[in-house]
Amino acid sequence: MDILYNSEGVPLMMSSDTAFYDTKVDRTASDERRRVLFPYDDTRHDYIVVGEERVLAWGRDNLFPTKAAEIVRTTTVLNTGLRFLRNLTMGQGIFACRVKGYNDKGDEILEPIDDNNIQRFVSSRIVRRYMEKTLRDFLKVGCSAVQLVPNAAGNSIIGLNTINSEHFRFTEPSDALGSQNCVVSGSWDLSPSSYTVLPLLNDYSPENHAELLRFMGKLKQGMVYPVRDSWSNDDIYGEPIWWPAYVAGWVDIAHLVPQFLKKAYKNQTTWKWHVQIPYSYWDKKFPAADFKNNPELRKAAINKYMDEIERNLLGAQNAEKPIFTNYAVNEMNGRIEEEWKITPLSNKYSAGQENLVTSAAANSEILFALMVNPNVLGAGMPGGSYAGNQGGSNIREAFLVNIANSWIDRQNLLDPLQLYLQLNGVPDDVQLRYRNTILTTLDTGAGTSHQLS
Known part of the structure; x- marks a missing residue:
């Protein structure tokens, strides 16, 4: 808990000491990443x-x-799709x-x-x-x-x-x-x-x-x-x-979506509670007179107390964080009160489902580049442009087509x-x-x- 005090030791603003963000900006353009492997003139x-x-x-x-090999190793659907093609081409031996x-x-x-x-x-x-x-x-x-x-x-x-x-x-x-x-x-x-x-x-x-x-x-x-x-x-x-899927950027998307979701779930600022504390509360809980010889001890006592309160309000893995503010007058009746106000806040983050759809589209595009029907690997999507029937007949027919193409x-x-x-x-x-x-x-x-x- 990080608390800002005035010169008299009165807490003014508080924030969690847990980092909300852990984001690294990749300034390398996608074209430069593709150039690492082949020059643009692939015949030279x-x-x-x-x-x-x-x-x-x-x-x-x-x-x-x-x-x-590193790209294949670190791309889930690409690694699995190529392994599937290897096993399918080998069949049950010769x-x-x-x-x-x-x-x-x-x-x-x-x-x-x-x-x-x-x-x-x-x-x-x-x-x-x-x-x-x-x-x-x-x-x-x-x-x-x-x-x-x-x-x-x-x-x-x-x-x-x-x-x-x-x-x-x-x-x-x-x-x-x-x-x-x-x-x-x-x-x-x-x-x-x-x-x-x-x-x-x-x-x-x-x-x-x-x-x-x-x-x-x-x-x-x-x-x-x-x-x-x-x-x-x-x-x-x-x-x-798989090279065309990499050049088109689908392999990059397959990498970026889980990285984004991991950071979002780990570091998103999901304000779960709004806690309002009256200034008069601190005067009675930690009277300034008790700490007049050493105001720093009062700050330390308030910090320790607020850390305990915050831990009681945090969700799993510190994902749901409270926000603390102070107030002096009740805005409803103009009276000074000492009650704490703890108000639940709604979570506005709703991009997870859209990112999962994007990830599924990237997986499908990579499998298309491999000429593997996504349904064979259970990667058919439930709706949209990449929807497919995952029934047994569809899987059997896709498997037979793969064998014919091999x-x-x-x-x-x-x-x-x-x-x-x-x-x-x-x-x-x-x-x-x-x-x-x-x-x-x-x-x-x-x-x-x-x-x-």
């Missing part, structure tokens, strides 16, 4: 000389993967088979491979780890680099290792065929002193490029298979699927695995397919069914 790349390699910078300061033909509906007739070594490989932790980490970088930053690890003799491939996107960069094309290398280092925030250079397989025909490297005896050092989406027209790194991403994910099998002598007719769990209605007698794709 700066170069970093590493040994004999001219490495193409990945975003401004060459730190896009690190900063993009299996090896041969395509024996097609039925009258155009569906493939699949025959399982009876080679235990192949089936053991596709269901192994190596493949599961490869798929999980490759999708992580593909979805978060738009590009992933898969190292095909050879044996000591360099005549076969024994493993797949997804290089963390924070550690690899690509060089500029060195010839008309677009030949590139992948430089791996753990210190891209500085000038790398320790690094490894691996050949990057050509996008046009990675299979023929790998065979050429084997013919030239360069398979021993391994090679890198890039996994990226060409939609952005950036042939080097690509862009993540086809191209799944094929991009399978390409390094197909090359792995090819380089190890597995026949070309051996194909890889996904297992899916499909939601069904209760009238089918089961909650789910399993399909192959």
Whole structure:
């Protein structure tokens, strides 16, 4: 409690000693925040000389993967939406088979491979780890680099290792065929002193490029298979699927709304009580004559007393604060009285619901950018422009659409695995397919069914 006294020790004005506001003004424009990641001309790349390699910078300061991962990590719906896409794309794993033909509906007739070594490989932790980490970088930053690890003799491939996107960069094309290398280092925030250079397989025909490297005896050092989406027209790194939602500002809004609500609930000045105290009260409660030798003791006694009164009137977490004033004459009858007047005050703050609607709209816009129907994640809004039916049929249909849209991403994910099998002598007719769990209605007698794709 902070009390203002006059020269005679009479309290004049009182205020709570609890801070009402804790607001930090961010003076950085939103455009400047967006520039941190990519320059406006996204087709232009700066170069970093590493040994004999001219490495193409990945975003401004060459730190896009690190900063993009931080944005995803700190944005609830973006982190959850990308994790959903990763799990959906992986399905329930893969299996090896041969395509024996097609039925009258155009569906493939699949025959399982009876080679235990192949089936053991596709269901192994190596493949599961490869798929999980490759999708992580593909979805978060738009590009992933898969190292095909050879044996000591360099005549076969024994493993797949997804290089963390924070550690690899690509060089500029060195010839008309677009030949590139992948430089791996753990210190891209500085000038790398320790690094490894691996050949990057050509996008046009990675299979023929790998065979050429084997013919030239360069398979021993391994090679890198890039996994990226060409939609952005950036042939080097690509862009993540969520990037348009960030540029448009929806990711910023998704951050700002909870920050605002947190500060509002923590620091809003919700005046709950108006307490009016007559001046004559202090003369009887703490007579000035009792403290004539030390007026400061009277002030301390009044402070302690008012702190106790305030604590009795505060709400949970000090959110509902009283305001204290003094008066000398009753305004109704002109008489001097000593009664305290405690009047409840109405709370005029009502912006919470509007902010929640804004937050829900930002969440929906981010999920739209990911091509995820918000209803699948239970994010449908009860009314307005983003209203949607969250019934079972709507969720099932949205889930099926997501699976259909994941086809191209799944094929991009399978390409390094197909090359792995090819380089190890597995026949070309051996194909890889996904297992899916499909939601069904209760009238089918089961909650789910399993399909192959």
